[in-house]
Amino acid sequence: MLCSTLISLLLTAVAVEAWRFLNWIWFQPKRMEKILRSQGLKGNSYRFLFGDAKETALIYKESYSKPIGINDDIGPRVMPFISKTLETFGDRSFMWVGPRPLVFIMDEELMKVVMNKHTSFHKSFKISNPIFRRLVGGLIRFEGEKWNKNRKKLNPLFHLDKLRDMVSTMQKLCEEILDEWSNKVPTNGSPGDIDVFPYLPDYTGSVVKRTFSIISELTLLANQAQPFSIPGEQYLPTKKYRRANAIENELTHTFTNMIQERLKKRNTREINGELDLFDMFLDELNEVDTKDKKDHAMVIHEIIQQCKLFFMGGYETSSNLVTWTIIMLAVHKDWQDRAREEVLQVLGNKNKMNADDLGQLKILNMVVHEVLCLYPPSIEVSRVVEEETSLGEFYLPKGTMLMLPVILLHRNPKIWGKDVLEFKPERFAEGVLKAANGHASFIPFGWGVRNCIRANLAVWETKVFVTLFLRRFSFEISPTYAHGPLVSLNM
Template identity: 40%
Template sequence: MTTMLSLLASLVVIGGAWWAWTVVRWVWLRPRAIEKCLRQQGLNGPPYKLLHGDMKQMSAMARHTAMNAKPIGFSDDFLPVILPFYHHIIHTYGKQSFAWIGPVARINIMDPQLIREVLVNNKVYKKPTPNPLVRFLVSGISSYEDQKWAKHRKILAPAFTQDRLKHMFSAMYTSCNDILVTQWTKLVSENGFCELDVQPYIDDFTSDVISRNAFGSSYEQGRRIYQLQKEQAMLTCQVLQSVYFPGRRFLPTKKNKRMKEIDTELKSILSKVMEKKERVMLSRESGDHEDLLSLLLKSTMTTNGDPGMSVDEAIEDCKSLYFAGQESSSNLLVWTMILLSQHQRWQTKAREDVHQVFGQNKPNYEGLSRLKVVTMILYEVLRLYSPGTIMTRTTYNETKLGELTVPAGVQFLLPIIFVHHDPEIWGKDAKEFNPERFSEGIAKATKNKLAFFPFSWGPRICIGNNFALMEAKLAISTILRNFSFELSPSYTHSPSYVVTLQPRYGAHLILHKI
């Protein structure tokens, strides 16, 4: 008995020592070794601080900026407002610098050549394993890697072909006409103009579009999904401002409870939508089973030896694609209306472009590709106000990136919006709205560099990028045919970052019926 107790005591001591060594290596020895490696190769950054790294400073700067947010001019640099910490790092330590996300080093990559290398080689540079709490918002295909990602991409791709987009056009036009044109016409009917915040209407429109075209769900369901994911996004931003430690998601905090409640309700809504769609498919009430939800359901019912995806995976894909499809499209349209209100000359040119292509006829799918000025404007809005402002990648093995030898486990920050605003790439007017820079296409505007990637790039380019651009072209064309618009005196220009880039105080415009 004594021998057994001694053996157990020895195992406990050995286990405790191993655990202590693992923790010390994780929070101190490895970060210090990586810091030395990066500095020896000429990279600069703040010194590593035990466990938290730069997270306390990042959180403090974000809170300070939010509490002291002030209106700015359209040509002012808003990057210090939306991403104060990364702005500080880049301007203090240089474009190729590093910071600390807890005990993990994160290297800033702003060289277009290196950006191309990272985004092309998706088998080497992968998305970091997300904080378990972040998975409530960022899940499904957007978080998968390797064979699992390839499998889901293959299943979903047919929903976004040119033929499918063309098929979606009619429902998309109906949403635009019902939610935007009809409602706004009623509001301006009495005086010929009205002042309103257009953002909630555009949110409803993009929510209805993704609901109808991808999931076949009702307007009410789409609106509720949007509200829940909007709240989840705000909670996720708060989570990302602190270090995650193992087991934290199980703590019964108010934030954790609410994130789980939102996730449970979202899954319940989407499960009911899927059950209804499955009944329609099985009863053969509709011969068109090629929308996004149908493809997901077909995969879960596959019986030819290929296991397809599970129902839970299908629900996670629904959550991911719904959020991306709604939020990004909404922000693109809102910023486009704001900038065309500020730049009336470009609003006039865009309206002339629409009339030249469509005349007195309503917009059609084929004509969208001929909208040269509208396309230039949308590209410039995506450059200045990219819905996604940053992206991260990591490598799990030591790798060579350009002249750098990067240890395993280091992350890479690709600060999309900083690259989009870089005067060395775009010229002295990089902060200004100038769609003319895209008059000869993206390649000419970027001098054939990978300096414009609002939808990512390479194998993992956003699967819905053509869907989003079609939606934006249709909506702007329809709005321009029916209304002229200008900034309201109550509009306050203050970009804000909550997972995506959006106007902090809404988009208050004055609409005039044409």
């Protein structure tokens, strides 16, 4: 009797799980497709399990197979399947990310609603890419009250007064790189060929090179992952997940050692008083009773999680912004000359620059804004609908993914004018709102309460580096350079 009962329970459990799987993989996607199509949304029909994933992979492979012209629009290259879908079905369209529909939100006002209502629209990487979740921790993974509490705690670290204190640290790190570049330039006055990007993570992250190496490898694994996750796949002992687990453990170990080494230097007063972001995180330990080991361990854990987020962001996002700014100035020599003339007027031969100096660099400020418009760090914002909800005229079922293509918003001629694809920093001479003809459509770091907390720091890092670079070098694009922008999950 007992054996029969156990068998019945086992069969029931198997049947329940089989139904859940079939519902996830077929019935639910078909229901969601019917709801979306009833509202006039168009897209490919759902294809079992993979949706549009296979076609998307092929189109990306083709798009990335060759470089483009440096003045070409990067939109079709960096999001080719999205561009194809919009061209085929129009603005009211969707695509499939595995068994989930992804709806394109093209209206700027609806974009702002999605980015502001963070309790209704959650970050989609949590359900679409288990490996990417290992790259980030802390603030970006929180929702609701936990997010609100942590954001309030971290906001003061990125206030302008804190950034002002970090200018000298930025300058010191920048000068070290520029000194190395100077040694690579021939002394006879002939030009030297330097690949600048590999040096920039050391500047924008201020972390040991080994950390960048393992973050790069984990990023590569995340980028190679399929664009949706099968429930439970992260627990399978595959080569990909074994390596991801090992890297995550190594990151934790690396940051733990960094914390201990920095605390030791602070205690022995080996730190010269120049602040960086790492020190700001460690200041939280001053508020914890050192005798309370549990609280101390919890704070250390939180610092590690924040380090994974902010140093990963600094590793790529800020260094990309510096790189694109240098490239644009190398191509548009007239703006390089104008920016350099302004830098020399403001700085002269000053050994140390300060925040007030940065505030006087109007031309460089316009250039950086134009680069942020053409090459936004967040080319798109993705969210997932937490509970069924309405968005404008749309009814969105729970689990629907949303795509906010920022890069296309930044290229909309109805907002920016017919010259939107031209490099014209002067459009920002009277501010961001004027540049967008009265539209609040400049959102390179997101919008609203969940905009990128590190945005100001990234811009300041860029301005400091480019300012000092302009003062020491005249530069142009190398003949060997190939223009091939691509998308990375942590851009």
